Amino acid sequence: MTTEIQTEPTEVQTTRGGVYVIDRSRPRLRAGQGLLTGLDVVFRHFRDALTRKLEKPSQQTGVFTVQYPEERLKLPEAFRNFPILLYDDETGHELCTSCFQCQRICPPQVIHMTQARDPSTGKPVPAVAEFLIEYDACMSCGLCAEVCPFDAIKMDHEFEYSTDVHGGLTINKEALNRPISYYEKIAPSFWAEVKDSAMKKLQGNMKRRPDLIGVAPQMVEKIRAKRAESAAAQAPAPASATPDAAPADKAARLAAARARAAEKTAAEASAEPVSESTPADKAARLAAIRAANAAKKTDEGATEAPAPTGGAPTDKAARLAAIRAANAAKKSAEGADAASAPPAAEAPAPTTGDAPTDKAARLAAIRAANAAKKAAAQNDGSEE
């Protein structure tokens, strides 16, 4: 009406991104002309809002309303609302190890969890038994997700949580659990960054979880079915290859394998301090420690793995280790289940094979071996 108005502004690229330059300069307005210009602008908005939607920010006109329940804006990856827990799609294992980091850092203190325990030994397992988040008090700060060393807790994009149930926003573990594939969908690049380390940590943790502990509740049935299926498929094959493999029970075998692996890692862990303390009877001590470790492992006492600190007395440490191993073995013999038996029985083997110079150490080792044997015998009995 008054001037030629640039409807499509030019986009200028700067180092900090695109900038839309809109030329609003107008010549001097005479009386009433400003009013008419205003009417013109409003009419243009009216006309365009009838015909088109606002698609890019350089457009000055067009409907910008998003009709929410039907239409939704794509949320940015970094959008965060409430925390969720992740579990692995295939194995069903949760990434959470109940390290309590998130519970500690949570500013409104709405995260509560209990650690899972091995029902046979009562020892803690790196998994979470129950996990509660009070969504109604959560302030969506995202600190829990940032602090989590296992990438188990992540911020969700879901925001439609309104409810009329008082207390309906205290969410338990089952409702918090989401498969990794879900998180990968809503935040692909974020997950790609942490995927490898998270999965590696999960593999490590899975080995320390007996039976179905640590499996997401909604996946338990599926995993059990899957295991039974694969066991049924595997059973004929090992039967023909090694007919002496007595137990068809898959869980037992899995536990055994896991215990062996645990033994190995524990041995590696304890190897360092041992080598420092210039031992006279290296072999004996090593054997004793190994036995002890093995026995301990059967209890899933990974955290309390014997670490004979490299002290001055050469044989004292070895003896201590042996005694401890013996105790552990005894204990395991008392409360042993089928799973713990084989490693305990195996453990003394190297001990007895060697010729130890130190008497006490030998004694301890023998004791340990006996205890382990006893445990093995008991286990055999219990198996039958």
Add this chain to the structure above:
Amino acid sequence: MNTLITILFVVFAAFILASAIMTVTVKNIVHAALWLISSFFGVGALYLLMEAEFLGVAQVLIYVGAVSILILFAIMLTRDLEGSQNRQLTPRWWIALIVPAALFGLLIVPTVMTYAWQLPPPPAGQSPAISGAQQIGTAFMREYLLPFEVAAILLLVAMIGAIVIAFEERERRRRVLTLAEQVRLRRQQRQPAPLPEPAATAIQASEATGGES
């Protein structure tokens, strides 16, 4: 048709009388003004009933639309509304009754005495002497020119008087100054003083007067 008109006349007359009585007896002054308005309305309706449409509409326009609103404005702007809830009836109310009654009698008695009551109805098809706006305009400009002009001059005088009262001379016209302007003003006023005050006191002084303007 005549029955209807008679019924309407009775209704309107009763309404006018009732509201007039309420106007002078009701205690709340705003209520009195509102009753006065309804009385004006009734009079306008009576005019319409007499087919004097111009008069009826003019009655509504002038009395209801302008005069009564002015009355309401005057009441609301001048009175303390809380205090005006209880209007005291003056002890000499009987004087106030007698004087208007006497004036009204002065007006009505000669009319009643001399008026020929049994007028023949105007012949059909011929409009009465003064009915529409055009006739009224003609009458104002011809027969009643002098009263019309006198009334006009009266109104003009009233208007000029109102302007004179309300008009502030140009030199003394002031507007609400902003704080910055007040500070500047105070500084200018203080300059001739023997000891120029520091700026802080000037601001304080202006703040002290800030509430007034």
Add this chain to the structure above:
Amino acid sequence: MTDILRSWIGGALPDWVIVLIAYLLVTTIVLFYAVGNFIMMVWAERRVVARMQDRLGPNRVGPAGLLQPIADAVKMFTKEDIVPRSADQWVHLLAPIVSLAPVAMMLAVIPWGRGWEPIDLNVALLYIVAVSAVSGVGLMMAGWGSNNKFALLGAMRAVAQLVSYEIPAVTALLTVVILAGGMSLLELPYMQAGVPLMGATILCGDAAGCSPSLYTTVTSFPGSPGEPVQALDLGLGWWVFTPVGLLGFIVFFIAALAEGERTPFDIPEADSEIVAGYMTEYSGMKFATFYIAQYILNFALSALAATAFLGGWQGPGVAALANMGGPWVHVAAALSAFYLLAKIWVLFFVMIWLRGAFPRLRVDQLMDFAWKLLLPLALVNIVSASLMVGLTQWTSAQWGGLLSLDGFAPWQRQLIAILVTAIINIAAAYWILSINQRPTQEEWIEEELVVAS
């Protein structure tokens, strides 16, 4: 209506009962028409203003949100009716009624279609002005009866605005009175027959008679008082196409905006300043009554502006259909009613448009606008209108020998009148706008120094 009822009922009832029933029927129809339009206007306003703000507006209740007003009405009906304890109960109750009733009374005299006029009042224009002034009393009652300072402030503002904008509005309507030679609204659409700018001044040159679809018999148009003539009639001789009508229309429409309290003149209910003005203490159905009153006032003022300046129900084809006679007269009436409705809605759209575009005025700006711009323009326009009538209708005897235009054809006289009034109006508008253009900032600084010394 009365005649139809008489022919149906005949002598079964006394005549005055029939008249009463007829009036009640007409009243009901007109009120339903207005309220139906009110409902549509609420919906349209919300939708249109939303589009102007790049939104969608209510679109959930019913198709395209058309049932939204119904939902609002249900809400209003079921809401609690709150009366403040210290309010004046009766005044508080009566105020919405007093403000709605005069607005509804305005609808009685507007010709809604060709031959569809509820009442033929020969002072209809004055009647509308008078009745619309009454609603000020209602606002005053609302403001005072609420016993709330915001309500009182709003009422004061409302009444001050109403009173001061009535003057330009009435002055602008006076041009119509001068052009039409009377205050009847009934005649106005008939007078605005013809073609744009020239009106009904292009006469039929053929003595044998012209086609009734193009030419119509005009009796009372400016230029030929008395004898009926046949003039070219496209139904477009609206006064808004002449300089006098255009200026009058602009002034009247702006004043009508202020009287209807539309943005940018919604000072009485400025929500950002005084809550909701005189409606602050109202809720539920009483609030809705104010709301209805406001919209119907806008509707009636739009109808009045359309009738006075935009030809009312006049439009292409109406006269031609009416000339065909028989049942076509009713078709012409329906078409003419549609034309008036369309004009009202166009004006209402402009109201919404202005609301979407302009911010609220300050009170002093409001008064300046009325007294320094609209009123001078309207006064000049009265002079122009008088000249227009004089140049097109007066004989040389009426001019007193000063001017003799008797020899010219009607269209030539019309052309001369339009030229003269256009020059006057444009010059006056330019001059008045230019003296109002610049705020006198420097002057104030000088005066401040005067205060200082």
